[in-house]
Amino acid sequence: MINVSHLTKKYNRFVANDNMSFMVKDGEIAVLAGPNGAGKSTAIKCIAGLLRFSGEIEICGHNNKSMEARQILGYVPEIPAPFELLTVWEHMEFIARAYRLKDWQERAEMLVRRMELDDKKDKMGKELSKGMQQKISICCALLIEPKVVLFDEPFVGLDPHAIKELKATLSELREKGVTIIISTHMLDSVEEFWDRLLIMMRGRIEAERERKAVEKSGENLEELFFKITEKDKQEQ
Numbered sequence: 719m720i721n722v723s724h725l726t727k728k729y730n731r732f733v734a735n736d737n738m739s740f741m742v743k744d745g746e747i748a749v750l751a752g753p754n755g756a757g758k759s760t761a762i763k764c765i766a767g768l769l770r771f772s773g774e775i776e777i778c779g780h781n782n783k784s785m786e787a788r789q790i791l792g793y794v795p796e797i798p799a800p801f802e803l804l805t806v807w808e809h810m811e812f813i814a815r816a817y818r819l820k821d822w823q824e825r826a827e828m829l830v831r832r833m834e835l836d837d838k839k840d841k842m843g844k845e846l847s848k849g850m851q852q853k854i855s856i857c858c859a860l861l862i863e864p865k866v867v868l869f870d871e872p873f874v875g876l877d878p879h880a881i882k883e884l885k886a887t888l889s890e891l892r893e894k895g896v897t898i899i900i901s902t903h904m905l906d907s908v909e910e911f912w913d914r915l916l917i918m919m920r921g922r923i924e925a926e927r928e929r930k931a932v933e934k935s936g937e938n939l940e941e942l943f944f945k946i947t948e949k950d951k952q953e954q
């Protein structure tokens with residue numbers, strides 16, 4: 719479960735997240751949607767405990783900066799930052815040691831195979847393409863068997879096979895009760911599997927919808943998205 723309450727993040731005087739509050743339940747996939755610059759990455763970095771902010775964020779009932787929260791939180795950044803001199807497999811070993819994981823090898827093998835990195839296991843981070851580096855981030859985030867995972871624009875830069883595998887993985891995680899947040903500027907990339915949609919504009923959540931309600935009402939989400947994100951243009 720993720721509970722975000724009155725999250726405000728300023729970069730000097732610029733307000734990137736403006737009093738955002740929302741909750742994502744266990745086994746739910748929430749999508750943070752909005753145009754570039756809406757504040758999605760900033761919100762995800764705050765939830766991941768990487769930035770200072772005002773407000774409160776809880777991960778399964780623990781303050782997001784606590785050890786308890788960090789142990790169950792996976793984060794896949796928008797821009798991958800692997801260790802240049804560690805191989806793919808050494809990344810797995812590093813995470814396993816840092817999180818004191820037991821019996822992790824088989825899971826690591828499975829993740830690496832699934833992301834089609836098995837023939838690159840001995841390649842160093844710096845020798846890999848951006849897409850492959852992103853796949854390492856995904857493997858690292860999932861190796862710890864997180865209860866909450868944050869994906870920042872995960873489909874950008876991945877090849878079609880990896881996108882298919884990632885989508886299948888997301889569904890499996892949801893079935894296991896894992897809580898997921900995905901940010902995207904393209905609504906259609908997530909339309910098959912979202913449960914909760916948060917449309918952001920200028921640091922604020924301008925609309926929140928649950929899938930079940932939208933299925934009943936038949937509301938057109940694309941229209942809603944553009945109504946919110948193109949409001950200024952219409953007013954000009």
Ligand code: ADP
Pocket residue numbers: 729732734752753754755756757758759760761
């Ligand atoms: P999104 O992920 O929706 O594209 P971001 O969270 O990356 O949006 O950025 C939101 C706003 O905050 C943008 O206007 C961006 O320029 C600004 N911003 C992001 N990071 C920084 C930073 N480190 N310093 C100053 N401004 C930033």
